Amino acid sequence: MIETNIDIVKKGLGKRYRAEKRFRIYGVCAIAASLIFLAFLFISIGTNGYTAFQQTFIRLSIYFDPEILGDTTHRESLASANFPAIVKQSLLKMFPEVQSRGEKKQLTSLISSGASYYIRDMFVEDPNLIGNTVQVWIPADDDVDMLIKGHTERGVEEAERRLNNKQLGWIEKLERDGNIEKRFNTIFFTAGDSREPELAGIWGAASGSFFTMIVTLLLSFPIGVAAAIYLEEFAKKNRWTDIIEVNINNLAAVPSIVFGLLGLAVFLNFFGMPRSAPLVGGLVMTLMTLPVIIIASRAALKSVPPSIREAALGVGASQMQMVFHHVLPLALPGMLTGAIIGMARALGETAPLLMIGMVAFIVDVPSGFTDPATALPVQIFLWADSPERGFLEKTSAAIMVLLTFLIAMNALAVILRKKFEKRW
Amino acid sequence: MKGKKIFAGLGVAAALTFGAITFNSNAIADSARDYISVVGSSTVYPFATVVAEQFGKTAGFKTPKIESTGTGGGMKLFCSGVGVQHPDIANASRRMKKSECEMCDKNGVKDILEVKIGYDGIVLGASKKSSAMNITRKELFLALAANVPEASGAESLVPNPYKTWKDINPALPANKIEVLGPPPTSGTRDAFVELVMEKGGAEFGWIKALEKSDKKEDKDKFKSICHTIREDGAYIEAGENDNLIVQKLDANPKAFGIFGFSFLDQNGDKIQGTPVEGVVPTFEAIADGKYSVSRPLYFYVKKAHVDVIPGMKEFLKEFASEKAWGEDGYLSEKGLIPMPDDERKSFTKDVQTLKNLSCGDL
Structure with a gap:
């Protein structure tokens, strides 16, 4: 039998189709691989980062005590007014059993060190607050924030935790009373950098x-x-x-x-x-x-x-x-x-x-x-x-x-x- | 027509920007800087930034700007001259070198104040999941040096043959030697080499003799023995990011990592410090000098700028105050190990009197 051109074509046809099919599979694999990498990147960033859009806040009733604040009529004296003492006072009022100096320090460390500036800015905006009591949600310290979000374990031994048993007890009391909650983190979108994670913004x-x-x-x-x-x-x-x-x-x-x-x-x-x-x-x-x-x-x-x-x-x-x-x-x-x-x-x-x-x-x-x-x-x-x-x-x-x-x-x-x- | 308008608009924009830039930079050259500029060590950075932030919020001055350039890079910038375009303060995770002081002097930076701020421990950390392993500096030297003395006791070097910790000391577990640490550009690496590798090497009499020798070639040989870290995979350079090392240790309980104490302090639920020479790296052990692997941290102030840049005196006062660097100060909460009382007092006095550093003392 004489081999015609069409026979040659037909003989090779299956091979050519297979080659094309293989090439398509390679292409699909390449795209799938890059999509998997991309998905992996997004998922790992997303799961790590989405909690940062929320921030733990603690509710305090702040009493703007005229005796502690002293002269608040001038801007200069406002800067040095004792706002940290006001925050401390309202915290101690919530936990009257805290007496010793060491315990007081541990208690105030639950609140962000930026709390007093927060209160100061509030006061500068509205000086009529003096002598009044206001309910304020104040950012919690980053250690508390991490605990509430579940990024640090509560179960491990006391020595290995950033927060000790007493502090955990206080946090649990705050949780029971509904005085601690996660809210949308506006600080993250409005503030500059800070060394305190709870005060740092983009x-x-x-x-x-x-x-x-x-x-x-x-x-x-x-x-x-x-x-x-x-x-x-x-x-x-x-x-x-x-x-x-x-x-x-x-x-x-x-x-x-x-x-x-x-x-x-x-x-x-x-x-x-x-x-x-x-x-x-x-x-x-x-x-x-x-x-x-x-x-x-x-x-x-x-x-x-x-x-x-x-x-x-x-x-x-x-x-x-x-x-x-x-x-x-x-x-x-x-x-x-x-x-x-x-x-x-x-x-x-x-x-x-x-x-x-x-x-x-x-x-x-x-x-x-x-x-x-x-x-x-x-x-x-x-x-x-x-x-x-x-x-x-x-x-x-x-x-x-x-x-x-x-x-x-x-x-x-x-x-x-x-x-x-x-x-x- | 549209295209022409767009193009004309763009031309005008470019011209305006150029004009603005030349105008701006002239204006800046004339006016003084109204914020403090700090450069230097990435180890001091986490502490200096806390002070800067505190200062910016309470003192009524602008918040100082702090660059993390590394100690050497910071010194170079700091010593490049006097004037507002040069930084006011340089942070350092080691003492200023004589050569750096001379470079400062040559560029007109003659009056420098030296302040020690506290100590930083270098920790060999491991995952909490592993059992603690007591180790000595000599064992660490044998585990990590590129060339080690022959096991027979002969005074010659062989390429490091040790694969597991057990090979070095039968009391140690039979785990593969795996240590994650910083690259050579890091100050932490410099300090680790100086405090662990040099001391560990010097436990061998003949290597110690090289160090003590007066001949320069012997000293160089000592350095090359102790400073060369093995490159066969037992020491893994993990980059400058200590957080990464912490995460890798958590994933691999058999590995060890080298990083600053503040990372151990912050990650106590995942990482434990390995006892070196029988001493566990705790805040107290580093503070009273029992833990051997710790180094002092410094900053250097350009005295010519103290009266020029607003807030310099107040910033120094804030840094050298008990509420910052004291026993219970906010810097200790960030992991800085405070100096003993008398040392703190002496440096507070130096800050008040702006004591001059002379290159001869270095």
């Missing part, structure tokens, strides 16, 4: 990141787009532009710590800008994101079909009119996508910030571009390195906040692309 780091990103966006986007347009549409192709192109591609792959060192040498040492300022952080991030934006913008310009350019030039448009009236509007969605992805990378960066002093403990929330500030990923790093158990959940919660920002930015990039994208 807002300081978030505003630091915000100021840094504003500087980065305002500088890197215009410069990046201008550079891309010139290189793509106006510059002649010669050795110089080749060298520039190679350099830009190289810069995009440079490790970020190098930009930090550059920032230290140029912005801090040469120009004498302040350490730890979002302004300098933004400048360093600009250097880092510029190559990314230039490359993305050039790709976007390249994807605009030559027919558009030729048609514009054909009806008498100048080179510049052709670019700004016809090519740029079509390329802009792609450029924006590149910019947002570059910004998202900058948002998650810590290494360059280390060199310019933004890896720091900063309590006051920054209010401008030159105030000392830190950034979200730095805050995560600092909390992860803190010994207190309470910071464990705070770390995961901060990661969730950062991820939310990143997802929002990437989603924005996708939406912009979908909305303005034109297909030919």
Whole structure:
């Protein structure tokens, strides 16, 4: 029998189908594996961190005793007024059996050391409280918080616990009377950093990141787009532009710590800008994101079909009119996508910030571009390195906040692309 | 047309930002800094930050900014000059080196105040699930050095042959040697090498003779014997993050971890401290010097800045107050081991009189 072409094809057909099937299975496996990793990441962060959005509070009836507070008419004397004594007094009233000095100290350690500032701020807002008794929910100490949330065991021996048997007894009494409960943790979203887990918040780091990103966006986007347009549409192709192109591609792959060192040498040492300022952080991030934006913008310009350019030039448009009236509007969605992805990378960066002093403990929330500030990923790093158990959940919660920002930015990039994208 | 407008807008934005930056940085160079800037050791960081926070909330000044740069990096920044762009205080988990003091001097930082704040114990921790194992510094040296003296007693080195603790001392369990510890960049590692490995090595007469020898090459040899940690997997570099070590110990009861006392203090329900030379690392044992593996912590103040930066004197006073570094102070709650009474008094006096540190004393 003579073997015809169709026979050869038929013989190999089964093998080819099998190969295709195998390839599809590999693909599904690859996607499944990455989804499992992603799910694992989200679940472990989520289960560790969701408890941080709640905080244990203890209800106290605070009596603003005029005798203890003394003169409260002036701002200066208010700062030194004895608010800690007021908190202590109301606690002791709840547990009249506590007498000795040591026991009193153990009792007051159930309440956050920030409680007196809390009460002070309340009083500053409403000075008429003097002489009155108010029911206030006060944040509990982080050891109590961890116990209530079940992150520390109640069953282990007394010596190994942060809270002793007496303190446990008091907490159980508070629980029976309904004077202790978990509430939504507003402190976490409104406060700056603190060394007390119950007083630490993400807002300081978030505003630091915000100021840094504003500087980065305002500088890197215009410069990046201008550079891309010139290189793509106006510059002649010669050795110089080749060298520039190679350099830009190289810069995009440079490790970020190098930009930090550059920032230290140029912005801090040469120009004498302040350490730890979002302004300098933004400048360093600009250097880092510029190559990314230039490359993305050039790709976007390249994807605009030559027919558009030729048609514009054909009806008498100048080179510049052709670019700004016809090519740029079509390329802009792609450029924006590149910019947002570059910004998202900058948002998650810590290494360059280390060199310019933004890896720091900063309590006051920054209010401008030159105030000392830190950034979200730095805050995560600092909390992860803190010994207190309470910071464990705070770390995961901060990661969730950062991820939310990143997802929002990437989603924005996708939406912009979908909305303005034109297909030919 | 739209594209042109967008582009013009972006151009204006870039120009404005550039303008703002040049204007801003000029303005900053002229005006003084109104907050204290602290740099230095990551070991002192958890204590300095507590004081800073307390100070910011009560004293009516801005909260000091504290950077965790490591002791060496902090010294470099601190010694780079006098002026508001340079930090005011450097934290250190060891004493300032003579070379650092000379560098300070060369850059015009001539008057420095040295303050010891307390002690930090270095702990060999293990999971609560394991039974405690009493260990000596000599055994630790034999377990972790890259090259150890021959078991026969000859004065020569062999690559570390010990696989289990039992190989070193028959009284110890037959568990694989597994120690999680900090990388060489860490101050905790420096202190561990100095307090455990050097002392452990010096238990061998001929190694001790090298240390005491006047010849530089002998001293170098001593250092290379005691400072080189084995790299065959028995010592696992676990990064600078002590929390990670604590979690890994909890998962692997046979492993040990090296970290600061404050982590043991905070995780007493999961981790136990291994007794070294028969002494369990407790607050009391470190405070009265019975536990041998502890180190002093310091900070250094640039005296030229004391009257320039607002709040410097008050901050020093807060740090050197009984309610901060005293026996029952809030720093002891964070795991700092207070100095004995007379030592505290002497340093409080140094702070009040702003005593000068001379490089010759180091």
